[in-house]
Amino acid sequence: MKKIVLITGATSGFGKACAEKFAANNYDVIITGRRKERLDEVSEYLKNKFNANVLSLHFDVREREAVFSAISSIPDKWKKISVLINNAGLAVGRDYFEEAVLDDWDTMIDTNVKGLLYVSKAVVPFMIENKEGHVINLGSVAAKEVYEKGNAYCGSKFAVDAISKGMRIDLLRHRIKVTCIHPGAAETEFSIVRFKGNKDLAEKIYEGYVPLSAEDVADVIYYTTTLPPHVCINDLVLSCTAQADAIYFFKG
């Protein structure tokens, strides 16, 4: 029987690359996101290229009712979810603390922290029922170190790190694996979103070095799911070789 993966934020970046990687490896794939047309495109692509079974769920992870309603509507044959990838997330704005916009903070905390909690709370009961499961949360190097103008984004990712540790402890008795993946700079739509559509500012982030690609990150995420049942990667930090940590880069 094929395994099932549920990926939040599969319309772009890491989530979309994960959908392709898991579909290529014979998984049935549940993709989620807010942009319906993008979900439809990804779904068609996965079906055509990999002959994959795909279920699209269209919701905003910040909307508690929508999350629980969408996940409870999953048909029975899709409920045996083996892998949940809590990937939906974003940075909005990169400003000094006193200049930051309160709505940006709300968006990041509601999406990166509360959204991840809601989706996990809705999906984990299926894993408990199935007596197996692997939750993979997207942290960041920003979950390990705080950088200038990172304030609330770093805070939200430190929370993801702490929540991952808490989930790992509490879900131990259900034999559910919990992995937190912490990528460094990766060229996706992340910086375009962070700089509110300013593509020039976004491109500057990746100048002078080769950043991670979405596929690099998806490959590593997939790898964590290939280990034997008694082995779990709990915490994994990866970056391009030009990046030492959240702050130090070698550009040239």
Ligand code: NDP
């Ligand atoms: P992208 O912007 O390319 O993708 C983000 C995805 O999240 C999109 O599919 C988007 O879908 C989804 N998303 C955002 N907000 C919501 C929401 N409220 N409800 C549902 N889905 C949402 O960024 P990345 O792929 O780079 O980022 C993925 C994750 O990785 C994030 O958690 C990010 O913080 C983290 N990360 C990124 C790094 C990077 O350098 N790129 C490095 C380290 C971590 P839609 O808009 O359709 O809803």
Ligand code: 8X3
């Ligand atoms: C995204 C990577 O370095 O912009 O989490 O925080 S960084």
